[in-house]
Amino acid sequence: MTNQPHATNDVDVPARVLAISAHPDDSELQAGGTLAKWAAAGSEISIVVCTDGSKGTWDPHADLSDLIATRQSEQREAAARLGATGTVGFCEWVDGELVHSRANVGVLAAWIRRLQPTIVLSHDPWKRYRLHPDHRAAGFLVTDAIVAARDPHFFPEHEHAYHRPDELWLFEADEPNHAESVNGWVDQKIQALEAHKSQLESTMHIDPNDEAHGRAAFAQLMQDTALAAGSLFDRGPSETFHRLTDL
Numbered sequence: 656m657t658n659q660p661h662a663t664n665d666v667d668v669p670a671r672v673l674a675i676s677a678h679p680d681d682s683e684l685q686a687g688g689t690l691a692k693w694a695a696a697g698s699e700i701s702i703v704v705c706t707d708g709s710k711g712t713w714d715p716h717a718d719l720s721d722l723i724a725t726r727q728s729e730q731r732e733a734a735a736r737l738g739a740t741g742t743v744g745f746c747e748w749v750d751g752e753l754v755h756s757r758a759n760v761g762v763l764a765a766w767i768r769r770l771q772p773t774i775v776l777s778h779d780p781w782k783r784y785r786l787h788p789d790h791r792a793a794g795f796l797v798t799d800a801i802v803a804a805r806d807p808h809f810f811p812e813h814e815h816a817y818h819r820p821d822e823l824w825l826f827e828a829d830e831p832n833h834a835e836s837v838n839g840w841v842d843q844k845i846q847a848l849e850a851h852k853s854q855l856e857s858t859m860h861i862d863p864n865d866e867a868h869g870r871a872a873f874a875q876l877m878q879d880t881a882l883a884a885g886s887l888f889d890r891g892p893s894e895t896f897h898r899l900t901d902l
């Protein structure tokens with residue numbers, strides 16, 4: 656990748672923020688430092704999770720309804736650790752089977768209309784060579800939900816009036832054009848991620864038999880990732896996004 660010195664950085668603190676992720680933990684992993692920083696500065700942070708997280712185990716004998724409940728409580732704890740004071744919502748669509756449909760666009764548009772975010776964050780649906788279908792589907796659902804939420808003739812049956820967010824920030828972006836400084840906020844991001852205790856092994860690659868070493872390695876990886884992201888733009892520790900400002 657080449658340096659992109661013309662990228663924007665650190666915006667004014669948004670009043671209300673909605674992060675929409677495919678799975679529990681995606682918002683923390685991709686934007687946890689940014690969300691923690693904004694929460695501390697007074698943003699109302701909400702997180703909506705599209706799927707039920709029921710594929711998130713390597714145990715073939717796991718009780719999946721237990722896993723779904725566990726992952727919802729982990730997501731609430733992670734949001735609390737970020738300092739999020741808004742809503743934590745769950746669409747409860749089946750993990751790994753997220754599809755684009757008018758009905759699903761309507762559900763996400765209803766969340767946007769209800770929560771009235773200044774900035775929406777979600778997956779970049781145009782990221783090349785991405786394997787995970789839920790991340791791609793979530794990205795397209797959210798981009799389409801933005802259009803539906805902003806215009807009055809989409810889903811007129813919705814309870815709340817139409818709402819146009821100021822900006823959409825796509826995380827794990829194919830072409831990042833914005834770096835948000837997370838200098839000093841990565842530790843809180845790590846603490847939020849570690850709230851997803853059921854994912855320590857499968858997502859964070861922390862060996863339960865050598866947990867102290869695994870946690871230290873994961874923390875270092877998060878710090879290194881923030882440094883690498885910022886270095887793309889000749890900046891310090893950052894999270895990067897593709898920022899859309901013409902909604």
Ligand SMILES: [Zn+2]
Binds near residue numbers: 677678681790
């Ligand atoms: Zn995910």
